[in-house]
Amino acid sequence: MILDQLAIPIVLAPLAGGPTTPQLAAAVSEAGGLGFLAAGYLSASALGAQLAAARALTSTPLGVNLFVPGPAAAPGAADRYAALLAAEAERAGSALGTARSDDDDWDAKLALLASDPPAVTSFTFGCPDPAVLAAVRAGGGESWVTVTTPAEAVQAAAAGADVLVVQGSEAGGHRGSFLDDPAADLTDGTGLLALLQLARSRTALPLVAAGGIATGAAVAAVLAAGASAAQLGTAFLRTPEAGTSAVQRAAVASQTPTAMTRAFTGRLARGVRNRFLDEHSEHAPSAYPEVHYLTAPLRAAGRAAGDPDLVNLWAGQAHELSRELPAGELVRQLGAEARAALRAAEGRF
Numbered sequence: 523m524i525l526d527q528l529a530i531p532i533v534l535a536p537l538a539g540g541p542t543t544p545q546l547a548a549a550v551s552e553a554g555g556l557g558f559l560a561a562g563y564l565s566a567s568a569l570g571a572q573l574a575a576a577r578a579l580t581s582t583p584l585g586v587n588l589f590v591p592g593p594a595a596a597p598g599a600a601d602r603y604a605a606l607l608a609a610e611a612e613r614a615g616s617a618l619g620t621a622r623s624d625d626d627d628w629d630a631k632l633a634l635l636a637s638d639p640p641a642v643t644s645f646t647f648g649c650p651d652p653a654v655l656a657a658v659r660a661g662g663g664e665s666w667v668t669v670t671t672p673a674e675a676v677q678a679a680a681a682g683a684d685v686l687v688v689q690g691s692e693a694g695g696h697r698g699s700f701l702d703d704p705a706a707d708l709t710d711g712t713g714l715l716a717l718l719q720l721a722r723s724r725t726a727l728p729l730v731a732a733g734g735i736a737t738g739a740a741v742a743a744v745l746a747a748g749a750s751a752a753q754l755g756t757a758f759l760r761t762p763e764a765g766t767s768a769v770q771r772a773a774v775a776s777q778t779p780t781a782m783t784r785a786f787t788g789r790l791a792r793g794v795r796n797r798f799l800d801e802h803s804e805h806a807p808s809a810y811p812e813v814h815y816l817t818a819p820l821r822a823a824g825r826a827a828g829d830p831d832l833v834n835l836w837a838g839q840a841h842e843l844s845r846e847l848p849a850g851e852l853v854r855q856l857g858a859e860a861r862a863a864l865r866a867a868e869g870r871f
Protein backbone atom coordinates (compact mmCIF):
# COMPACT_ATOMS: atom_id res chain seq x y z
CA MET A 523 0.00 0.00 0.00
CA ILE A 524 1.09 3.55 -0.74
CA LEU A 525 0.74 4.47 2.93
CA ASP A 526 3.42 1.91 3.82
CA GLN A 527 5.84 3.41 1.33
CA LEU A 528 5.77 7.04 2.51
CA ALA A 529 9.02 8.25 4.08
CA ILE A 530 6.95 10.82 6.03
CA PRO A 531 3.32 9.88 6.80
CA ILE A 532 1.88 13.20 5.64
CA VAL A 533 -0.70 13.51 2.87
CA LEU A 534 -1.50 16.79 1.14
CA ALA A 535 -5.26 17.32 1.23
CA PRO A 536 -6.84 18.00 -2.17
CA LEU A 537 -7.60 21.74 -2.26
CA ALA A 538 -10.04 22.51 -5.07
CA GLY A 539 -10.83 26.01 -6.25
CA GLY A 540 -7.29 27.29 -6.82
CA PRO A 541 -4.88 26.33 -4.02
CA THR A 542 -3.92 22.94 -5.50
CA THR A 543 -1.28 23.17 -8.20
CA PRO A 544 0.89 20.54 -9.86
CA GLN A 545 3.89 22.25 -8.19
CA LEU A 546 2.37 21.84 -4.72
CA ALA A 547 1.40 18.19 -5.24
CA ALA A 548 4.83 17.34 -6.67
CA ALA A 549 6.71 19.14 -3.88
CA VAL A 550 4.89 17.16 -1.17
CA SER A 551 5.50 13.83 -2.91
CA GLU A 552 9.14 14.69 -3.58
CA ALA A 553 9.64 15.46 0.14
CA GLY A 554 8.44 11.97 1.08
CA GLY A 555 4.74 12.65 1.66
CA LEU A 556 1.88 12.04 -0.76
CA GLY A 557 0.81 14.91 -3.02
CA PHE A 558 -2.75 15.22 -4.28
CA LEU A 559 -4.43 16.99 -7.16
CA ALA A 560 -7.99 18.28 -6.71
CA ALA A 561 -10.20 17.51 -9.70
CA GLY A 562 -13.22 19.36 -8.29
CA TYR A 563 -14.49 22.23 -10.51
CA LEU A 564 -12.00 21.29 -13.28
CA SER A 565 -13.00 19.90 -16.65
CA ALA A 566 -11.63 16.45 -17.43
CA SER A 567 -9.20 17.97 -19.92
CA ALA A 568 -7.93 20.53 -17.39
CA LEU A 569 -7.42 17.68 -14.92
CA GLY A 570 -5.47 15.75 -17.57
CA ALA A 571 -3.22 18.77 -18.11
CA GLN A 572 -2.61 19.16 -14.34
CA LEU A 573 -1.79 15.49 -13.98
CA ALA A 574 0.67 15.64 -16.86
CA ALA A 575 2.27 18.76 -15.37
CA ALA A 576 2.65 17.12 -11.95
CA ARG A 577 4.08 13.96 -13.48
CA ALA A 578 6.63 16.04 -15.35
CA LEU A 579 7.82 17.35 -11.97
CA THR A 580 7.99 14.05 -10.08
CA SER A 581 8.00 10.33 -10.71
CA THR A 582 6.83 9.64 -7.14
CA PRO A 583 3.20 8.53 -6.48
CA LEU A 584 0.38 11.10 -6.63
CA GLY A 585 -3.30 11.08 -5.74
CA VAL A 586 -6.28 12.62 -7.51
CA ASN A 587 -9.50 13.58 -5.71
CA LEU A 588 -12.97 13.59 -7.27
CA PHE A 589 -16.30 15.03 -6.12
CA VAL A 590 -19.02 12.36 -6.16
CA PRO A 591 -22.20 13.84 -7.74
CA GLY A 592 -25.12 14.11 -5.32
CA PRO A 593 -28.90 14.39 -5.56
CA ALA A 594 -30.49 17.48 -7.11
CA ALA A 595 -31.47 20.31 -4.73
CA ALA A 596 -35.08 21.04 -3.79
CA PRO A 597 -36.76 23.01 -6.61
CA GLY A 598 -36.71 26.77 -6.04
CA ALA A 599 -34.30 26.67 -3.08
CA ALA A 600 -31.52 28.46 -4.92
CA ASP A 601 -33.95 30.98 -6.47
CA ARG A 602 -35.22 32.09 -3.07
CA TYR A 603 -31.61 32.52 -1.90
CA ALA A 604 -30.76 34.44 -5.09
CA ALA A 605 -33.44 36.99 -4.25
CA LEU A 606 -31.81 37.53 -0.85
CA LEU A 607 -28.39 38.03 -2.47
CA ALA A 608 -29.53 40.64 -5.02
CA ALA A 609 -28.42 43.53 -2.80
CA GLU A 610 -24.97 41.94 -2.35
CA ALA A 611 -24.53 41.74 -6.11
CA GLU A 612 -25.58 45.35 -6.57
CA ARG A 613 -23.18 46.52 -3.88
CA ALA A 614 -20.31 44.56 -5.45
CA GLY A 615 -21.17 45.84 -8.94
CA SER A 616 -21.44 42.24 -10.07
CA ALA A 617 -24.19 40.03 -11.43
CA LEU A 618 -25.15 36.83 -9.67
CA GLY A 619 -24.32 33.62 -11.52
CA THR A 620 -26.90 31.19 -12.88
CA ALA A 621 -27.81 28.51 -10.37
CA ARG A 622 -27.43 25.19 -12.13
CA SER A 623 -26.73 21.61 -11.33
CA ASP A 624 -24.04 19.44 -12.88
CA ASP A 625 -22.05 16.30 -12.15
CA ASP A 626 -18.60 17.96 -12.25
CA ASP A 627 -17.70 16.01 -15.42
CA TRP A 628 -17.82 12.76 -13.42
CA ASP A 629 -17.90 10.19 -16.25
CA ALA A 630 -15.19 11.93 -18.28
CA LYS A 631 -12.91 12.22 -15.25
CA LEU A 632 -13.37 8.56 -14.35
CA ALA A 633 -12.59 7.62 -17.96
CA LEU A 634 -9.47 9.79 -17.97
CA LEU A 635 -8.17 8.28 -14.73
CA ALA A 636 -9.00 4.75 -15.91
CA SER A 637 -6.89 5.30 -19.04
CA ASP A 638 -3.85 6.40 -17.02
CA PRO A 639 -4.43 5.67 -13.32
CA PRO A 640 -2.76 7.66 -10.54
CA ALA A 641 -1.50 5.76 -7.49
CA VAL A 642 -4.57 6.87 -5.52
CA THR A 643 -8.02 8.04 -6.57
CA SER A 644 -9.93 9.54 -3.65
CA PHE A 645 -13.59 10.47 -3.41
CA THR A 646 -15.48 13.01 -1.35
CA PHE A 647 -19.16 14.07 -1.04
CA GLY A 648 -20.33 10.46 -1.27
CA CYS A 649 -19.44 6.82 -1.58
CA PRO A 650 -19.14 5.73 -5.21
CA ASP A 651 -20.80 2.53 -6.41
CA PRO A 652 -18.80 -0.61 -5.58
CA ALA A 653 -18.22 -1.03 -9.34
CA VAL A 654 -16.39 2.33 -9.48
CA LEU A 655 -14.16 1.39 -6.55
CA ALA A 656 -13.51 -2.05 -8.07
CA ALA A 657 -12.53 -0.42 -11.38
CA VAL A 658 -9.98 1.78 -9.63
CA ARG A 659 -8.42 -1.28 -8.05
CA ALA A 660 -8.52 -3.24 -11.32
CA GLY A 661 -6.55 -0.38 -12.89
CA GLY A 662 -3.78 -0.88 -10.33
CA GLY A 663 -4.58 2.09 -8.10
CA GLU A 664 -6.04 2.49 -4.62
CA SER A 665 -9.43 3.97 -3.86
CA TRP A 666 -9.76 6.21 -0.81
CA VAL A 667 -13.14 7.48 0.45
CA THR A 668 -13.65 10.43 2.81
CA VAL A 669 -15.96 9.70 5.76
CA THR A 670 -17.31 12.01 8.46
CA THR A 671 -19.31 9.60 10.63
CA PRO A 672 -18.88 6.00 11.86
CA ALA A 673 -21.86 4.95 9.69
CA GLU A 674 -20.19 6.37 6.57
CA ALA A 675 -17.01 4.46 7.49
CA VAL A 676 -18.97 1.20 7.58
CA GLN A 677 -20.70 2.01 4.27
CA ALA A 678 -17.43 2.87 2.49
CA ALA A 679 -15.73 -0.27 3.80
CA ALA A 680 -18.65 -2.39 2.58
CA ALA A 681 -18.48 -0.74 -0.85
CA GLY A 682 -14.85 -1.82 -1.21
CA ALA A 683 -12.75 1.26 -0.35
CA ASP A 684 -9.06 0.50 0.22
CA VAL A 685 -8.48 3.37 2.69
CA LEU A 686 -10.77 5.69 4.66
CA VAL A 687 -9.97 9.39 4.97
CA VAL A 688 -11.48 10.23 8.35
CA GLN A 689 -12.43 13.91 8.26
CA GLY A 690 -13.15 15.50 11.64
CA SER A 691 -15.40 18.51 11.97
CA GLU A 692 -12.33 20.71 12.60
CA ALA A 693 -11.44 20.43 8.89
CA GLY A 694 -11.31 23.37 6.51
CA GLY A 695 -13.34 23.44 3.33
CA HIS A 696 -16.36 21.33 2.51
CA ARG A 697 -17.39 18.58 4.83
CA GLY A 698 -17.15 15.34 2.88
CA SER A 699 -20.49 13.99 4.15
CA PHE A 700 -22.24 11.52 1.84
CA LEU A 701 -25.38 13.70 2.11
CA ASP A 702 -25.56 17.41 2.89
CA ASP A 703 -28.34 17.00 5.43
CA PRO A 704 -29.44 20.10 7.38
CA ALA A 705 -30.98 17.84 10.04
CA ALA A 706 -27.51 16.38 10.71
CA ASP A 707 -26.18 19.86 11.54
CA LEU A 708 -27.82 19.53 14.94
CA THR A 709 -25.18 16.94 15.86
CA ASP A 710 -22.47 19.58 15.33
CA GLY A 711 -20.17 17.10 13.57
CA THR A 712 -17.78 14.64 15.21
CA GLY A 713 -14.29 15.86 16.08
CA LEU A 714 -11.29 14.04 14.64
CA LEU A 715 -10.06 12.18 17.72
CA ALA A 716 -13.50 10.80 18.56
CA LEU A 717 -14.16 9.89 14.92
CA LEU A 718 -10.81 8.10 14.53
CA GLN A 719 -11.54 5.92 17.54
CA LEU A 720 -15.08 5.19 16.38
CA ALA A 721 -13.99 4.39 12.81
CA ARG A 722 -11.26 2.10 14.13
CA SER A 723 -13.77 0.24 16.28
CA ARG A 724 -15.96 -0.47 13.23
CA THR A 725 -13.44 -1.26 10.47
CA ALA A 726 -9.92 -2.65 10.10
CA LEU A 727 -9.17 -0.55 6.99
CA PRO A 728 -6.18 1.81 7.06
CA LEU A 729 -7.23 5.31 8.16
CA VAL A 730 -5.91 8.71 7.09
CA ALA A 731 -6.77 11.46 9.59
CA ALA A 732 -7.83 14.96 8.49
CA GLY A 733 -9.03 18.07 10.28
CA GLY A 734 -7.26 20.79 12.24
CA ILE A 735 -3.77 19.24 12.01
CA ALA A 736 -1.23 22.07 11.83
CA THR A 737 1.83 20.88 13.77
CA GLY A 738 4.05 17.80 13.96
CA ALA A 739 2.67 17.17 17.46
CA ALA A 740 -0.82 16.81 15.98
CA VAL A 741 0.54 14.49 13.27
CA ALA A 742 2.00 12.38 16.09
CA ALA A 743 -1.33 12.46 17.93
CA VAL A 744 -3.32 10.96 15.05
CA LEU A 745 -0.65 8.32 14.40
CA ALA A 746 -0.84 7.35 18.09
CA ALA A 747 -4.62 7.15 17.73
CA GLY A 748 -4.28 4.59 14.97
CA ALA A 749 -4.11 6.57 11.73
CA SER A 750 -1.59 5.46 9.09
CA ALA A 751 -1.00 9.06 8.00
CA ALA A 752 -2.16 12.62 8.64
CA GLN A 753 -3.80 14.63 5.86
CA LEU A 754 -3.27 18.39 6.04
CA GLY A 755 -4.97 21.04 3.94
CA THR A 756 -4.97 24.45 5.59
CA ALA A 757 -1.35 23.98 6.69
CA PHE A 758 -0.30 24.12 3.01
CA LEU A 759 -2.39 27.13 1.94
CA ARG A 760 0.40 29.64 2.62
CA THR A 761 3.17 27.72 0.82
CA PRO A 762 4.56 29.51 -2.25
CA GLU A 763 3.61 26.54 -4.47
CA ALA A 764 -0.08 26.86 -3.59
CA GLY A 765 -2.39 28.88 -5.83
CA THR A 766 -4.12 30.45 -2.79
CA SER A 767 -5.50 33.96 -3.37
CA ALA A 768 -4.05 36.94 -1.49
CA VAL A 769 -7.24 37.51 0.54
CA GLN A 770 -7.30 33.88 1.63
CA ARG A 771 -3.60 33.85 2.54
CA ALA A 772 -4.19 36.84 4.83
CA ALA A 773 -7.28 35.25 6.42
CA VAL A 774 -5.50 31.95 7.03
CA ALA A 775 -2.63 33.80 8.75
CA SER A 776 -5.07 35.69 11.01
CA GLN A 777 -6.54 34.70 14.37
CA THR A 778 -10.15 35.18 13.21
CA PRO A 779 -12.24 32.14 14.18
CA THR A 780 -13.87 29.80 11.67
CA ALA A 781 -17.50 28.69 11.29
CA MET A 782 -19.53 26.22 9.27
CA THR A 783 -21.65 27.66 6.48
CA ARG A 784 -23.65 26.91 3.33
CA ALA A 785 -23.68 30.60 2.36
CA PHE A 786 -21.13 30.36 -0.46
CA THR A 787 -21.84 27.01 -2.11
CA GLY A 788 -25.01 25.44 -0.68
CA ARG A 789 -22.96 22.66 0.94
CA LEU A 790 -21.65 22.75 4.51
CA ALA A 791 -18.05 23.97 4.67
CA ARG A 792 -15.73 25.54 7.24
CA GLY A 793 -14.18 28.93 6.57
CA VAL A 794 -12.79 31.96 8.36
CA ARG A 795 -15.71 34.13 9.46
CA ASN A 796 -16.40 37.24 7.42
CA ARG A 797 -19.37 39.49 6.73
CA PHE A 798 -20.91 37.33 3.99
CA LEU A 799 -20.70 34.20 6.13
CA ASP A 800 -22.15 35.96 9.19
CA GLU A 801 -25.02 37.60 7.31
CA HIS A 802 -26.12 34.76 5.01
CA SER A 803 -25.42 31.44 6.73
CA GLU A 804 -28.80 31.49 8.44
CA HIS A 805 -30.72 31.71 5.13
CA ALA A 806 -28.53 29.62 2.85
CA PRO A 807 -30.21 26.43 1.59
CA SER A 808 -28.70 23.01 1.06
CA ALA A 809 -28.39 23.33 -2.74
CA TYR A 810 -25.00 22.28 -4.10
CA PRO A 811 -23.68 23.05 -6.69
CA GLU A 812 -26.50 25.49 -7.52
CA VAL A 813 -25.43 28.04 -4.89
CA HIS A 814 -21.76 27.54 -5.84
CA TYR A 815 -22.57 28.79 -9.35
CA LEU A 816 -24.88 31.51 -8.02
CA THR A 817 -22.19 33.15 -5.87
CA ALA A 818 -19.17 32.45 -8.12
CA PRO A 819 -19.09 35.93 -9.76
CA LEU A 820 -19.45 37.65 -6.37
CA ARG A 821 -16.56 35.66 -4.94
CA ALA A 822 -14.42 36.33 -8.01
CA ALA A 823 -15.18 40.06 -7.67
CA GLY A 824 -14.15 39.92 -4.00
CA ARG A 825 -10.85 38.20 -4.83
CA ALA A 826 -10.10 40.68 -7.61
CA ALA A 827 -10.90 43.70 -5.43
CA GLY A 828 -9.07 42.27 -2.40
CA ASP A 829 -12.33 42.32 -0.41
CA PRO A 830 -12.22 39.36 2.00
CA ASP A 831 -15.85 39.89 3.04
CA LEU A 832 -17.13 38.45 -0.26
CA VAL A 833 -14.82 35.45 -0.48
CA ASN A 834 -15.15 31.87 0.81
CA LEU A 835 -12.11 31.78 3.09
CA TRP A 836 -11.98 27.99 3.57
CA ALA A 837 -9.75 27.05 6.50
CA GLY A 838 -9.63 24.55 9.34
CA GLN A 839 -9.87 25.43 13.01
CA ALA A 840 -6.07 25.57 13.54
CA HIS A 841 -5.43 27.92 10.60
CA GLU A 842 -3.49 30.54 12.56
CA LEU A 843 -0.70 27.96 13.03
CA SER A 844 -0.12 27.63 9.26
CA ARG A 845 3.40 28.53 8.12
CA GLU A 846 4.70 30.45 5.13
CA LEU A 847 7.29 27.90 4.01
CA PRO A 848 8.10 25.95 0.83
CA ALA A 849 5.92 22.81 0.82
CA GLY A 850 8.81 20.33 0.92
CA GLU A 851 10.40 22.16 3.82
CA LEU A 852 7.05 22.14 5.66
CA VAL A 853 6.70 18.36 5.19
CA ARG A 854 10.20 17.79 6.54
CA GLN A 855 9.65 20.14 9.51
CA LEU A 856 6.34 18.49 10.42
CA GLY A 857 7.94 15.05 10.14
CA ALA A 858 10.79 16.00 12.48
CA GLU A 859 8.35 17.56 14.97
CA ALA A 860 6.17 14.45 14.90
CA ARG A 861 9.13 12.17 15.66
CA ALA A 862 10.14 14.41 18.58
CA ALA A 863 6.56 14.48 19.90
CA LEU A 864 6.27 10.69 19.79
CA ARG A 865 9.57 10.30 21.68
CA ALA A 866 8.44 12.83 24.30
CA ALA A 867 5.10 11.05 24.69
CA GLU A 868 6.80 7.69 25.15
CA GLY A 869 8.96 9.22 27.86
CA ARG A 870 5.86 9.83 29.96
CA PHE A 871 5.61 6.08 30.62
Ligand SMILES: Cc1cc2nc3c(=O)[nH]c(=O)nc-3n(C[C@H](O)[C@H](O)[C@H](O)COP(=O)(O)O)c2cc1C
Nearest residue numbers: 535536537538646693694695733734755756836838
Ligand atom coordinates in the same frame (compact mmCIF):
# COMPACT_ATOMS: atom_id res chain seq x y z
C1 LIG B 1 -9.27 25.45 0.46
C2 LIG B 1 -9.71 24.04 0.70
C3 LIG B 1 -10.16 23.27 -0.38
C4 LIG B 1 -10.54 21.94 -0.19
N1 LIG B 1 -10.90 21.20 -1.28
C5 LIG B 1 -11.15 19.86 -1.11
C6 LIG B 1 -11.36 19.02 -2.24
O1 LIG B 1 -11.32 19.45 -3.38
N2 LIG B 1 -11.61 17.70 -2.02
C7 LIG B 1 -11.63 17.17 -0.76
O2 LIG B 1 -11.83 15.97 -0.60
N3 LIG B 1 -11.41 17.95 0.32
C8 LIG B 1 -11.16 19.27 0.17
N4 LIG B 1 -10.90 20.04 1.27
C9 LIG B 1 -10.90 19.40 2.61
C10 LIG B 1 -9.56 18.71 2.83
O3 LIG B 1 -9.51 17.52 2.06
C11 LIG B 1 -9.31 18.30 4.30
O4 LIG B 1 -10.37 17.53 4.78
C12 LIG B 1 -9.08 19.49 5.20
O5 LIG B 1 -8.24 20.43 4.59
C13 LIG B 1 -8.46 19.01 6.51
O6 LIG B 1 -8.55 20.00 7.50
P1 LIG B 1 -7.45 21.16 7.64
O7 LIG B 1 -7.74 22.10 6.54
O8 LIG B 1 -7.70 21.73 8.99
O9 LIG B 1 -6.09 20.52 7.49
C14 LIG B 1 -10.53 21.37 1.12
C15 LIG B 1 -10.09 22.14 2.19
C16 LIG B 1 -9.68 23.46 2.00
C17 LIG B 1 -9.17 24.25 3.18
